[in-house]
Amino acid sequence: MTVSLQRLERLAEARSKRGRFRRLKLNAFDRGWTGGKLGGRSVGSPDSVQDFDFSSFDTRVIEHRNVFKMTSTFGRKKSVRVFVVTGNGNGVAGFALGKGPTVQQAQRLAKNRAAQRLLFAERFEGRTVFHDFYQEYYFTKLWVERRPPGFGLQCHRIIRTLCQLVGIRDLYAKVEGSIHPQNLAKAFFLGLLKQETHAQLAERTGMHVIERSVLRQTFPVLLASPSHHVSASPGLERDVKELYAQGRIRLQKRRQPKFFEKLKSWHIRKRILLRRRNQSASQMERLSLLADTGVVTLYPKPFTAKTESA
Numbered sequence: 001m002t003v004s005l006q007r008l009e010r011l012a013e014a015r016s017k018r019g020r021f022r023r024l025k026l027n028a029f030d031r032g033w034t035g036g037k038l039g040g041r042s043v044g045s046p047d048s049v050q051d052f053d054f055s056s057f058d059t060r061v062i063e064h065r066n067v068f069k070m071t072s073t074f075g076r077k078k079s080v081r082v083f084v085v086t087g088n089g090n091g092v093a094g095f096a097l098g099k100g101p102t103v104q105q106a107q108r109l110a111k112n113r114a115a116q117r118l119l120f121a122e123r124f125e126g127r128t129v130f131h132d133f134y135q136e137y138y139f140t141k142l143w144v145e146r147r148p149p150g151f152g153l154q155c156h157r158i159i160r161t162l163c164q165l166v167g168i169r170d171l172y173a174k175v176e177g178s179i180h181p182q183n184l185a186k187a188f189f190l191g192l193l194k195q196e197t198h199a200q201l202a203e204r205t206g207m208h209v210i211e212r213s214v215l216r217q218t219f220p221v222l223l224a225s226p227s228h229h230v231s232a233s234p235g236l237e238r239d240v241k242e243l244y245a246q247g248r249i250r251l252q253k254r255r256q257p258k259f260f261e262k263l264k265s266w267h268i269r270k271r272i273l274l275r276r277r278n279q280s281a282s283q284m285e286r287l288s289l290l291a292d293t294g295v296v297t298l299y300p301k302p303f304t305a306k307t308e309s310a
Helices: 005-018 103-115 157-166 181-194 198-205 240-244 264-276 279-293
Strands: 058-071 075-087 092-100 133-137 140-146 171-177 209-212 220-224
Touching: 058 103, 058 157, 058 181, 075 103, 075 157, 075 181, 092 103, 092 157, 092 181, 133 181, 140 181, 157 171, 157 181, 198 209, 198 220, 198 240
Parallel strands: none
Antiparallel strands: 058 075, 075 092, 133 140, 140 171, 209 220
16 A cells, blocks of 8 residues: 555645644633623624614623523424623613524624614713612512712622613612523613603602712702792602612621721720711711701700799
8 A cells, every 4th residue: 555645745734734722812802701701792783774873882792591492303402592782882772682593693683683672771960870779670679879970880790781881880789689681681771761860850749859969068959940839848858769769778788897806906096096086977967057057056055944033
């Protein structure tokens, strides 16, 4: 049996070109939540439809699952299910679910469906929600609170991705119960659609909407007023959280003591700072009295009863 020298040369050349298998390296901004996984990864903008251009939209994968179905003819049949959210970062976003035999087909079907089911969410100052709200969806309970400028997004990674697509930059969210990706996204969108603007709240309640911020030393700032006369009694104040919390209180875990709080030096420092305790709280209280009444009485005179001379 003769061995072809040309064949051996071709085999050696093919082996030298092949080398080791290397995984495709993604850009840091294109990676998902956990690097190599598909969740949280951008899959581009939806396809254009006639005169509608979605080039300013971005689509993120929220959930990716492999689904199997047992059939009588083909046996165990595999398909892919992808749940995506698309948005332009300016208050317009949509979500949809897509299924297909491959990942690429399921992604394309899901993002095109999401582009046909867009929703518009109101934002306060273009950066956060108008008020705190509580929303349930099946076994998922979501608490959302507005935050001042520069706070950032302190929430679940799915909520953070949704906020980036909607255009919310300052938010705090707490999730209780189930953290199913689809239920979490739907609960967040329901809460955004149900929120009221300050003008709508003033018209519904017939009261002035006033904000007291620590950044402004708790001085009241008028946000909205009703078009008709104020129906509430003078001096009546209601917290916005009472209107939208549905009688519930967010679970706040007990603070765990730090390791240095057991040291002797820490107790010495606390005794030194004891004389200056509660000064910041007292200052805020004095400013609140000045804003409400215009008069601050730091040291009221003790009450003395008048006695009649016999």
